[in-house]
Amino acid sequence: MVTKSGAQILVETMVNYGIKYVFGIPGAKIDRLFEELEHSTNPQKPRLIITRHEQNAAFMAAAIGRLTGKPGVVLVTSGPGVANLTTGLVTASSEGDPVIALGGQVQRDDLARLTHQSIPNQVILSPVTKYSVEVQDPNNLSEAFANAYQSAVDAKSGAVFISIPQDVINADVKRPVMRRNPPMAQGVPAKQQLADFAAQIKQAQLPVILAGMRASDQAATQALRSFLQKVPLPVVETFQGAGIISHELEHLFFGRVGLFHNQTGDMLLKKADLVITIGYDPIEYEARNWNQERTGKIINLDSVAPELTQEYQPEMVLQGNLADTLKALAELFVDSYQLKATTKQQLQTIKAEFDRKDIPPITNSAAGLHPLQIVEELQRHVDDSMIVTVDVGSHYIWMARHFRSYQPRHLLFSNGMQTLGVALPWAIAASLLHPQQKVVSVAGDGGFLFSGQELETAVRLHSNIVQLVWVDGYYDMVRFQEQTKYGHDAGVKFGPVDFVQYAQSFGATGLQVDKQHDLQTVLDQAFAQEGPVVVAIPVDYSHNQELSQDLLTDQFY
Structure with a gap:
């Protein structure tokens, strides 16, 4: 029987999971994995990208996650290498970017000693990740990566961390490599919920969509655009929702909200008698900034359950696949839908004022x-x-x-x-x-x-x-x-x-x-x-x- 090292098994697992890039900086505790990434003859191995700081390597991995929906991978050594990941991983977790971080660790019999670069990796990164584990047996490496991948992409997407002691990555592995698991599928809310959702839109005087980070997923965005072609509602984007509105739908775009409560979108949300949040995360723009003193209803549509606060208590919560739910909702609008003429006239006036704000002043400073x-x-x-x-x-x-x-x-x-x-x-x-x-x-x-x-x-x-x-x-x-x-x-x-x-x-x-x-x-x-x-x-x-x-x-x- 041909044995393989932990490093070889990890690289093969990455190949099975379609990992294309690994960003990081090497060190003695994890150099076997860098050796394997650099010198393996497997033509499908990930490309190793050496960076100039571990934090920046984590940012690069997070960008891969945000742009592709698949986890980016960052690989660092023990001690300060792992500690330097913290800012990058907390940013990824808060902003919904899937990342798998791999960190070197001292060998297992040094974990309880005050040795060179011995720090509690798993404990330090647990508060800033969705999943943090230290592998104690080389036979668990492939399984740990498989579970980390699943956790990273499952809604809400975010960062995960695997700590790998030096003797674990160097040791022989007896178990086979994990196959890639299928993505976890989400369904569509119950028919009665969707019917109530459609009825609320039809009854509202000024329904407004607040499109957030999870609505910027490619499938969700396409479904929302198709829905808006049939049900033309005004849309406000969060910063991470940027780009959801296409050129063809720009007449429905009323800006982005974030930071200061003084934008066109803020005022529109304030006046709306129905706000429909789609893929909205409170970390983007807390409800206390846009929902205080409002009297209208809120419908929350998302792939995750909302955080409930005094300022955010939706009258209706629908959880499921965003794209499929929006498609099913659109089917309930058999007849053409239009806002009332007076509402459309008000919106046109607001839109003209909003667009004028983009014009630079004449200045020579x-x-x-x-x-x-x-x-x-x-x-x-x-x-x-x-x-x-x-x-x-x-x-x-x-x-x-x-x-x-x-x-x-x-x-x-x-x-x-x-x-x-x-x-x-x-x-x-x-x-x-x-x-x-x-x-x-x-x-x-x-x-x-x-x-x-x-x-x-x-x-x-x-x-x-x-x-x-x-x-x-x-x-x-x-x-x-x-x-x-x-x-x-x-x-x-x-x-x-x-x-x-x-x-x-x-x-x-x-x-x-x-x-x-x-x-x-x-x-x-x-x-x-x-x-x-x-x-x-x-x-x-x-x-x-x-x-x-x-x-x-x-x-x-």
Whole structure:
């Protein structure tokens, strides 16, 4: 009988489960698995992508999960390697991105000793994952991976962790490799529930859909679009719901909600006598921000049971497969459905005002460009096939409110954890999946340097990424809120960086927007360039306080 090591068994299990990429950084406790990934002759083995920090490796794996619906895999060594996963995994778990994390551990007879890099892996990562286990027998490795995969993709999707002691990954395995298990199927709610759902829509004066993260699944989005063709209701997206509304349905799009309670979508939700949440997760935008003082009903449609709070107590809860449920619901509308004429007229007025907010003001600031000028010019350069990843900062608010996207999961935000540094690692993963497409990454000069070292990874992988850096010299998302609250700021200023030279030092192209090089010309050059390009753009954030103060009036109601 031919025996195989734990490392060989794990790689074979990954092959069975269709894993295409493994991101990470090696170390002595787990190097046998890196050896197997690098030197195995199996043509179907996952591609090993070495990164410059474990946290960024976790971000890349999470992007694979979000973009494909299948878990990305991150592989790290013991001690700080495992500890560095924490932020990436909590971000993935909160934002519904399936990830399988594999971490090295000291050998089993050292677990109770104060030895080099001995930390309680399973305990440390248990609070930030859906499933955390330490394998104590090499024969359990394949089973552990199979269960981790199932947990990662089961609603609500998220991160899982497997801790592997050094002597376990090196040991011989006697059991065969697990076959890939079929996905867990969900059904459709009962016929009477669906009939009641349809009746509530028909009776409502102003029914509004709040489309959340789980509605951005490809099948769910297609089903929702088909439903809206038949039942044209106004739609508000969460940040992670970006792209659910297509070009053809743009007349039904009333913006995105998140952060400050002052958007067109907020006001529409407030006035609605029926809010239909589809795939909505409270971590995206808590109900206390949009449902306080409302008097209308709520119907919750999702693949998971809702979290019930004082601010979120739906009158009807339907749980099941989103796509199949929406298809079944659409079939109950035999006759054509239209909102009342007065309601449609009100919505048209609101829509016109909403669209006007995207127009940049005429300004010539010495500090830099108005954010809307940058958003408008970027919009001209991005087509529907391009994926745009957005870091966290003031730019992220402007992008979420004003940048239009018409394909689900093509405009990516971190709105659960608001984690700095996600944009570039996400873009690298997106470029792996779509090597022939341009990928755009947008960051501020603060957040960009949380993961800027991955430019080397992008250069090594020949990633076609246009990285925009909005430069103002502050952690401005914190700054303008401090100024609003206290009249001044504290702890938000940092020193300058020459981003052109920074990019060039990694072998990337660096471009600067300035008086001699206008934004349109620089972006034309950046999008024509092969490989990673960093574009530094001075931005004038003097209008940022309007982000939390500019309230939509009630004149339309």
